[in-house]
Amino acid sequence: MKPICTLLLAGLVTLSTNATFAAEQTMIVLDASGSMWGQINGKPKLQIAREALTTVLEGVPVEMELGLMAYGHREGGNCNDIEVIVKPAAGTGAAISQAAAKMKFLGKTPLSASVIKAAETLNYTKNNATVILITDGLENCNADPCAVSAELAKKGINFTAHVVGFDLTDAEGKQVACLAENTGGRYFAATNAEELRDALKSTVAQPQIQKAQPEPLVIPEATIALEQSESENSAQAKTIAIGADFNVIWTGPNTEHDYIDLVPLDYTKTYGELTFTYTKEGSPLRIRAPGKPGIYQVRYIWRGTDNNRHVIAKTNVEITDSEVALVAPDNVQAGGVIAIQWKGPANKGDYIDLVPEGFKRTSGELTYVYTTADTETDVELIAPTKPGVYNLRYILQAADQKRILLSIPITVTEAIATVSAPEKVAAGSVLSVFWTGPAGKNDYVDIVTIDHKRIGGEITYFYTRDSEDGESHPLQVPSKAGEYQVRYVLRGSGADSVLAKQAFTVTEVAASVSVPANVQAGSAIAVEWTGPAGKEDYVDIVPIDHNRIGGELTYFYTRNAESGETQSLKAPAKAGEYQIRYILRGSGQAIVLAKQAFTVAKPEASVSVAATVQAGAMIDVTWTGPAGKDDYIDIVAIDHKRIGGELSYFYTRNAEDGEPQQLKAPVKVGEYQVRYILKGSGQAVVLAKQAFKVTEN
Template structure:
């Protein structure tokens, strides 16, 4: 009995699940006489009463429920149908009492009872559900199926669920099943206690309302291949196994909730009129679907003339992204690459040089990223007129005038070249004017004049020319002394830069040369080394040798003589025999070494006066030809040490001038110096030419020093003597205070060196505001500063303005 209640609940409770819809339900209960029959010894009506009671206990109190009963009042009456409790929410006890009071006795008009219940529920106006519990065949309405179809067609969501209670008659079962199926309801049977258990279990899992599908949040995003979000409209189509979910919905990103399953998403990028699709599965807590579009090339355009002359530079306007490295080209249609280009960063419009060949070309805007062509414009390259006019013949190396017409583009030039060969022998830029002066080759032969575009070295016009020989002669003596200047008569073209040279036969280059522009005849210096040489006329162009003449260079007598010994630093006479060429000189040098210690030009006379080195040792005296510094003669000489002595006091007061006796060579600009022992310079000095003894002033800083005899040559120290410089005591006496702008008498006790002075200065400043020389007397009278304050009276040694005494003074 409890399971029968559960069965009926399973039919009613799904209706209650839609509480927000408040459905109307009527329980139609069989009250015919057959309900007194028993199942397992219990009357069916008793079971039904208990089942209904259980239903009422569990049925939601806010749901509409009613009760219709048939066959419960009279016997044999097909109209014994009564809605005992109208559908409502506060009637559960009324239904319970009505069911408990049913006394089965009549027929089974179950079909009409269902119709009556449907009408009570106003089934044609709103949803209605009838639950029929019956134990027998229809005994009144001949066609339950037809009635059920009529209810289904007329009703708005009408449903009849049927429970066949202890029904075994096949016709009765067929009627009940038809009544349920025609209205979309369920049909369940229960025949005895065991089958009732199975039936109730079946009813308990009777069809429930489909559960709400599990929804998965899905985010759809359209990106560019650089991961940036597309910021113009994107339309989405999403379809699944059951068809389209959404079509043409805008958004980026777009958020949808989809039931779990497999789908296809298509994104349509409206600005570019392209789409991307992807299959995906909605599953779990969420899903992101990303469709990636290729970044479109930016738009661009180029604007230029429809035609241009070959090689010309034209303006090209452009519109485009102007990314770093973008450029404008002129290119051959259908081919990659370019003939010429200019970067867009150069400005707008840009200057672009046209190709050197005629034909159809195109201007292009090229994006540096990927060398992508963003825009093109056609342009026709037309011919340009070029002419050349010059002589038919010219001598080698000659400069000839060439008249020309042509575009005169930057870097264009006229050239003389070997026919059939690229390149040139000589050239001149057209920017130099017309006619142009063009130098002919240094070799005779057949050549051609050319007008050449700078771009790709394109030859625009040619003209033949024959280059002829030119007469060249040389006349000079057959022999000459080495280093001598000889006279050379010559005949030749005298081109700019041509020269005569004396050279080693078989070798390129020269020993000496003179330009032909210097005159005729020319003076040409012979080599410093004797031997066989040749005179040459050399064309400056390509150093072409046009004529030669042999010449023999002979040796000459050369010698030097001097004393075998000399004192270091002394100047000695050197007799010499030699050519006395310009800038020849006599030198004293270290044997085996180049260069010299001292030298004297031969032009200064014979004998030459030559100063010896300051360092003793063995040396050699040399006659040196100025040409190539050729050593032509030598003799050996020994340089002996100097004998130099110094005599002076062992100590002296600071700043004092003391006598220094000396013995030495007294060479020009030799001097006596007082220096610190580790110092290469000096504190004070006096020239030896000032006399003997020398008067040398001591430093103003006490300490250990040395007196030196210094040779002027190389500042060589020839003698040293130690001396101690001692401090001095200086005293100042004056009033402690004085009036500003007045005078002050200052007594002093000090060295009174020349130009020593007494000064007054502010405390903390080592300069003075007023002063008076000590030579003016003792005491001295000094003007006072105009400004009051704290001052000092100071004794200044003139040497280095050294302060040797201070005394405070207040100026009021």
């Protein structure tokens, strides 16, 4: 449901252009709830309402006695924030418009209390009183507007309420329309500023002395039948199981707000139904049965030309109980699987749930499983982790409410588990964890810091279903030295719990890396290293100011070599200061165990071609340079800045330093350049370049 805000215009208008009223005072009740800041087509609803109010007041006779009441304009969340701001008097239209323009929009919507106070201020039990309500929402102060309006109509001399549903859905409008219908008023739907103005204009007329006689109401024909019926006599009850969906076949006028509803037998009101569906959904349409057995009525509700709702067709239906059964073990271990066999209505939305013993509500369950017609009659639920007595229940999802059809007890017994690991292990190493326990579907063994209390946030874990009870399972130890614990976590319905835990210490490990202090860009670097050589450990090269793990220019895994064995990494292409690092990767963490700075120097290189060449001709390129494995010489346009996108190239590894090579000149006349490209780890740079021209043949 949308946020709630309401504008009430009390006694401001008449019913139609030919309607006449006895002279009376008028009270305008303006909703100042916060939801009036909501927008329609980019314009705040409060602004639309103010403008509509001003327009209406400009058309009201000067002699009409008007007053202004507001609620929610002084503080938020207070259902008693209701105040008469302008007392009813003649010629107050301008004062009311000015007060509305200055008003703050803050609070709640005591819709019913405001209508009552407006009526009492107008002395409705002795004088004529009319209320026109413009609302974009519903009562939110624990009151029933339908009951309030019925009581006001009963006590009032001539009390009438009209309602304009401002930006309401059909279903929401239906809930406030009873204010009008119970008092002989009208309901109008307005979804934008123009429709709001039109609704107000259609109800404004000069007040006269005498009330007009209403035109005769012509009731249209309508029929209702149940698709499952075995009898064509609509007065005879048909049998439907509790909570079941059934089809209603209908004929009728199908006006915009017509609907088919379900109510208790002999229910006469046209609001407060158990369920309803609009006729615009077509025939047949679906209705859901209530959750309690008995005789009910299915009715066609017509929105008449008098703008009131009328019952124009109805038929009885008998709602009967359904068979239901639950079969489950008397006892189950905490966190274990509960095997359940069931029988029941299997209506859409029905389910079996598990709750603590004595739990009465039909929400807040620990766990549940749906029992629709498509599900198997054998289902499973996971038991809670806390021992005790619980209830398995079959919940019927009916039209009027959820209903507990059956409840059986089940006892959850305590589960026991153990975990065992060495007292001390090296950082980043693999730890063998021995465990015993219930091995529930979602149970797991984890590693956390020694002061970690909550479930979740583990550094690493394995599911017990992945190994046998009593069997060891590997877990990688954190890379940071310190105190930790290994835990058996039981996962059940509602909450998880730690069944067993053991503390252990992660000890520091050492590593070293060594490279020459100065290397040439793009060259191969001999890396000497020592370290634990964990499965995910690696040695990388990064810029000197690079502090985080990741983003390396190049690396090798230590698992691919023996500790102390020399490995090779390619130097970066860009000259500058760098560092080589040993990275220890443990569970959930990675740290730098060792590092060494080194300098990358720019190597010498040169390229030379003729200053002018013919289009498409073969060009002799003379060059010198480091001739790295991936170095190359290319031709690009004179204004080409980036690496890549070359027109032609050759790898320097395919020729000796200084040995001329040939490249084909571009076919398009223009300015170009030949370049020596050095490719190092994660980088590529231009070491040398020369411009040349391509001319026509």
